[in-house]
Amino acid sequence: MLELRKEVDTATLYDAIEAAGWRVTLRVNGREVPTPLNRLPDNAHATLIIHGMTREREVLANNIASLLAYNGGRFLGEMPRNFYLIEEDYAAGEVPVHAHVAQYQRVLRVVEFIREIADDVREASDADGYAVFLTNRKVGVPLIYKHWDLDHVGTDTEIDEIFASVFNQHHEDARKDIARRAIVRMLAGVAREDRFSSFVRSLRHFKETYLADFDIYASAFNFDNARDDFERKKLDYVVKLNSIATDAMGKLIAIPVAQGLLASQIKPEAAMAVANQALLVASFIFAAIAIIIILSYSLSIHQIESELKSEVKLLKSQSRLTYEKLKPVINRLELRICIHLWGIPVIMVALLCVTTAMTYYAYSAIAVTTST
Numbered sequence: 001m002l003e004l005r006k007e008v009d010t011a012t013l014y015d016a017i018e019a020a021g022w023r024v025t026l027r028v029n030g031r032e033v034p035t036p037l038n039r040l041p042d043n044a045h046a047t048l049i050i051h052g053m054t055r056e057r058e059v060l061a062n063n064i065a066s067l068l069a070y071n072g073g074r075f076l077g078e079m080p081r082n083f084y085l086i087e088e089d090y091a092a093g094e095v096p097v098h099a100h101v102a103q104y105q106r107v108l109r110v111v112e113f114i115r116e117i118a119d120d121v122r123e124a125s126d127a128d129g130y131a132v133f134l135t136n137r138k139v140g141v142p143l144i145y146k147h148w149d150l151d152h153v154g155t156d157t158e159i160d161e162i163f164a165s166v167f168n169q170h171h172e173d174a175r176k177d178i179a180r181r182a183i184v185r186m187l188a189g190v191a192r193e194d195r196f197s198s199f200v201r202s203l204r205h206f207k208e209t210y211l212a213d214f215d216i217y218a219s220a221f222n223f224d225n226a227r228d229d230f231e232r233k234k235l236d237y238v239v240k241l242n243s244i245a246t247d248a249m250g251k252l253i254a255i256p257v258a259q260g261l262l263a264s265q266i267k268p269e270a271a272m273a274v275a276n277q278a279l280l281v282a283s284f285i286f287a288a289i290a291i292i293i294i295l296s297y298s299l300s301i302h303q304i305e306s307e308l309k310s311e312v313k314l315l316k317s318q319s320r321l322t323y324e325k326l327k328p329v330i331n332r333l334e335l336r337i338c339i340h341l342w343g344i345p346v347i348m349v350a351l352l353c354v355t356t357a358m359t360y361y362a363y364s365a366i367a368v369t370t371s372t
Helices: 008-019 064-072 099-117 147-152 156-166 172-187 192-201 203-264 270-318 320-371
Strands: 002-005 023-028 045-055 058-061 082-085 120-122 130-134 138-142
Touching: 058 064, 064 082, 064 099, 064 147, 099 147, 099 156, 099 172, 099 192, 130 172, 138 172, 138 192, 147 192, 156 172, 156 203, 172 192, 172 203, 192 203, 203 270, 203 320, 270 320
Parallel strands: 058 082
Antiparallel strands: 002 045, 023 045, 045 058, 120 130, 130 138
């Protein structure tokens, strides 16, 4: 932008600028005028705005906004080889890179990303290109944006992460398809001319949506294997539970029966006093053995419970979604373990207390009778 006054030297400069192919706008008193500078009155004050010039890819522009607007958006999708921005006082290749140019470079990477994953990219008269996405619906994204969108583009790190994830060779086709579908969902409801600008402003949201969708895909892909593996482990747990329970129950049920037989053998005769005492002691010994069996049984069930918790924790860390799908199976197995761990021991202890008390009561009743 040049502030000048109509005189011989400035008129010569203006003619040279036009002859060189630079596109300019002339303003007088703040209003754009179509009249050439040489037709203005002498000493008239005017503002000359140089929008830019290009020889192949060499550009001079007032600022980054002028560069993006040049020739209908000629450089929205690619950076000119050589350029100079007057207001930013920056030329291509300078270090450090001006903040506006760095933002421009990041937007160009987003343009490259859209071109790479789009189903088709067509020529467009009003944009650098027209990306077409064909998923469950057709969505076109004109690759146009304004200079104010540069302030909202993501960081280099965010863009690097998107490129690394979407173009990862593991499930490469699925990753690209998931990215396309995420873009379509994001932009389908946005006005056509604002779609690319909206995408530039929403890179972080796109990345989160894409990663969530890919996690669902990966979990579904591995779900059958995970389910079969867990079913095998569940069967192993059930077999262990049944084996431990059968062994313990066989022993524990025999003890109350034995105590009942001991109680029936207690006699009221005085000559049987020593034998009665022996029967009572045997009943207590049986009760102690039963307590040991119950403790051993509980510890075995605790071990199985600990193994299950470790497996569930590992499953959660590997895939939360797979865990959620298998949660009903896990809950049923945990309920079975809880019954074995608490229900059976409580019932057996109660039965043992009854039979032991019955033996002691029989002995006490006969002892009183004998003494009288």
